Amino acid sequence: MVIMDFALTDKQKMIRKLTREFAEEYITPVAEESDRKQELDPTVMEKMKELNYFGSCIPEEYGGAGLHDDTISFAIITEEIGRVDASWAITTGVHCSVCAYPVYKYGTEEQKKKFLIPLAKGEKIGAFLLTEANAGSDAGGVQMTAEKDGEEWILNGSKIFATNGGIADTMLVVAKSGEKDSRKELTVFIVNKDTPGYSVGVKEDKLGCRASNTSELVFDNVRVPDHQILGNIGGGFKLGLQILDYGRIIIAAQCLGLAQACLEESIKYSNEREQFGTKIANFQGIQWKIADIATGVESARLLTYKAGWLCDQGRPYGLAGSMAKLVASEAAMNAAHQAVQIHGGYGLMKAYPVERYFRDAKLGEIYEGTSEIQRMVIANHMLRKR
Amino acid sequence: MFKYFIQVKNFSDVLILKIFVCIKQVPGVAEVKIDPKTNTLIREGIPSIVNPHDKHAIELAVSLREKYSGEVIALSMGPPQAEKALREALAMGVDIAYLLTDRAFAGADTLATSHTLALGIKKLLKGTQENEKYLVICGTQAIDGDTAQVGPELAEELNIPQITYVLKFELRGKDMIRVERAFRAEEVVVIETKLPALISVLKEINKPRNPGIKGMVNAYSKKQVIYLTAEDLGVDNKEIGLNGSQTEVWRIFIPQRKGQHIMLEGTIEEMSQSLCNNLKEDKII
Numbered sequence: 001m002v003i004m005d006f007a008l009t010d011k012q013k014m015i016r017k018l019t020r021e022f023a024e025e026y027i028t029p030v031a032e033e034s035d036r037k038q039e040l041d042p043t044v045m046e047k048m049k050e051l052n053y054f055g056s057c058i059p060e061e062y063g064g065a066g067l068h069d070d071t072i073s074f075a076i077i078t079e080e081i082g083r084v085d086a087s088w089a090i091t092t093g094v095h096c097s098v099c100a101y102p103v104y105k106y107g108t109e110e111q112k113k114k115f116l117i118p119l120a121k122g123e124k125i126g127a128f129l130l131t132e133a134n135a136g137s138d139a140g141g142v143q144m145t146a147e148k149d150g151e152e153w154i155l156n157g158s159k160i161f162a163t164n165g166g167i168a169d170t171m172l173v174v175a176k177s178g179e180k181d182s183r184k185e186l187t188v189f190i191v192n193k194d195t196p197g198y199s200v201g202v203k204e205d206k207l208g209c210r211a212s213n214t215s216e217l218v219f220d221n222v223r224v225p226d227h228q229i230l231g232n233i234g235g236g237f238k239l240g241l242q243i244l245d246y247g248r249i250i251i252a253a254q255c256l257g258l259a260q261a262c263l264e265e266s267i268k269y270s271n272e273r274e275q276f277g278t279k280i281a282n283f284q285g286i287q288w289k290i291a292d293i294a295t296g297v298e299s300a301r302l303l304t305y306k307a308g309w310l311c312d313q314g315r316p317y318g319l320a321g322s323m324a325k326l327v328a329s330e331a332a333m334n335a336a337h338q339a340v341q342i343h344g345g346y347g348l349m350k351a352y353p354v355e356r357y358f359r360d361a362k363l364g365e366i367y368e369g370t371s372e373i374q375r376m377v378i379a380n381h382m383l384r385k386r
Numbered sequence: 387m388f389k390y391f392i393q394v395k396n397f398s399d400v401l402i403l404k405i406f407v408c409i410k411q412v413p414g415v416a417e418v419k420i421d422p423k424t425n426t427l428i429r430e431g432i433p434s435i436v437n438p439h440d441k442h443a444i445e446l447a448v449s450l451r452e453k454y455s456g457e458v459i460a461l462s463m464g465p466p467q468a469e470k471a472l473r474e475a476l477a478m479g480v481d482i483a484y485l486l487t488d489r490a491f492a493g494a495d496t497l498a499t500s501h502t503l504a505l506g507i508k509k510l511l512k513g514t515q516e517n518e519k520y521l522v523i524c525g526t527q528a529i530d531g532d533t534a535q536v537g538p539e540l541a542e543e544l545n546i547p548q549i550t551y552v553l554k555f556e557l558r559g560k561d562m563i564r565v566e567r568a569f570r571a572e573e574v575v576v577i578e579t580k581l582p583a584l585i586s587v588l589k590e591i592n593k594p595r596n597p598g599i600k601g602m603v604n605a606y607s608k609k610q611v612i613y614l615t616a617e618d619l620g621v622d623n624k625e626i627g628l629n630g631s632q633t634e635v636w637r638i639f640i641p642q643r644k645g646q647h648i649m650l651e652g653t654i655e656e657m658s659q660s661l662c663n664n665l666k667e668d669k670i671i
Binding site: 011013014018025026050051065067070073077 | 598
């Protein structure tokens with residue numbers, strides 16, 4: 001008899017343990033300072049490159065760590081990094097899941113050799129550029145143009161709110177490459193930052209995840225050769241959505257880690273803080289909050305790992321990924337909200353990490369598809385059998 | 387700081403080819419709880435870890451292999467779950483691991499343990515060339531038993547030189563090692579010896595690395611933990627486990643705290659005064 005098994009493998013457990021040890025040793029001590037300085041710590045950056053955090057989900061033959069067939073482990077890594085600092089989980093998560101992985105999954109052999117290997121080794125940082133001033137939730141609203149000129153394409157326009165934008169060396173750029181039957185056709189291009197005409201615009205000053213770089217990027221007659229098209233000409237809309245499907249599992253994991261951190265801080269604080277002559281953990285009002293946070297964390301974990309499992313099994317995972325991202329980001333927001341409430345006045349102070357968690361949590365409900373977009377995706381699956 | 391210098395033997399031209407690291411899986415807390423009825427350690431709910439000293443031994447072995455060449459082999463005697471500790475060693479860069487596991491090994495004291503480990507090492511050395519030199523690295527002691535006996539006993543079993551409490555290690559020539567060994571307070575002895583040899587290391591010797599993700603993945607996908615039983619070692623059951631042990635644990639207990647401490651408060655002058663008063667009252671001065 002085959003029994004359904006929720007247990008992690010020994011390998012996955014070891015990955016969690018050793019990633020946690022790394023994260024607590026290197027990232028935790030500088031997380032608050034990085035948030036304040038709005039900068040990723042350079043020592044942590046070097047260490048994470050050395051330890052393959054920028055190539056986790058890429059096969060070893062392309063310079064990665066070999067978790068391309070173990071998305072659950074990749075999620076666990078992102079969860080553990082996200083548990084100590086959402087900014088780092090976003091940086092490596094986005095780099096790996098929506099830049100390096102798509103090049104591995106959809107790129108030509110030549111593209112993999114040229115672009116993927118340096119990305120997977122962490123020699124280059126990656127980003128995925130879709131969002132524009134008038135193309136947010138409506139991804140089809142992309143106005144950046146790509147005009148054919150001989151064996152090249154000329155890109156014009158600008159992208160905003162790009163995660164890793166200001167620090168990225170290699171970008172996947174979604175641009176309008178033409179029209180067919182009066183419908184816009186999009187194409188994904190691989191662009192190097194040293195291409196003439198490309199420049200970094202405003203670096204955003206954000207509410208949370210402040211150490212993670214979010215920037216505006218400007219393309220002024222940027223010439224990209226044919227062989228830097230990812231996938232097919234005109235196939236960019238579908239490809240973009242596929243890229244985001246995979247990315248959502250990792251965003252869910254990042255949010256899950258944040259929710260877990262809120263849970264742990266809430267338990268710790270309510271067992272320390274005394275009011276009315278007793279630990280506040282003895283009050284039912286606090287207990288219910290902790291019960292709700294814990295339930296949210298576990299729901300997020302189950303959905304996230306399930307989406308990862310479906311992906312590893314070669315089954316459709318878009319729906320599960322959307323659900324995971326929706327549940328995990330809302331669980332994180334609620335967990336952070338309640339964690340600050342449990343901490344009372346101290347929760348508003350920078351001396352306690354929940355202050356940062358609260359600010360960091362909101363991003364999860366917005367980037368890589370808002371909660372509303374996730375619900376739309378889920379409803380489409382339910383009602384129209386996409 | 388005094389430095390003693392002892393030179394043991396001469397250099398020759400043989401390469402190190404094999405480095406054995408002996409590790410132990412231990413409960414992950416410094417102070418374990420004891421079941422008062424059975425006098426045994428309560429292990430339930432306590433995660434197991436690689437003995438912290440042993441991580442320094444692994445680090446030294448792997449860094450030597452990276453600097454020179456050769457093979458790092460990890461060994462552990464323990465129950466099947468000790469495989470996890472060996473996998474962690476593999477993640478840190480150890481090449482291959484052997485788990486000596488058998489019901490017959492159970493209940494071993496340090497002597498029976500070192501005997502079993504020695505049999506394992508001898509088995510793995512079989513077939514290698516006579517002039518092949520090897521190095522055995524152990525952590526000084528385990529945080530659970532705290533005996534610091536297995537390393538020295540293992541060296542005796544293998545009939546090779548041993549240097550314990552190693553603070554610094556250097557390979558000189560092809561088969562000479564020079565180490566600094568902690569010796570009394572503030573003193574260090576510099577010792578040279580020829581391989582094969584066994585050293586046991588202190589935590590000060592290095593900082594164990596954080597394994598990269600590639601290392602963790604390979605620890606399960608590309609590298610092996612090979613199980614060896616008593617039969618594989620071809621050993622008489624009288625020499626191993628409880629039967630082979632010369633010591634017996636009668637009782638484990640947490641010692642009662644004797645005496646009390648007094649916290650003095652105030653300025654330095656006030657505290658000095660009350661300290662003198664207390665000492666006078668107790669007729670110490």
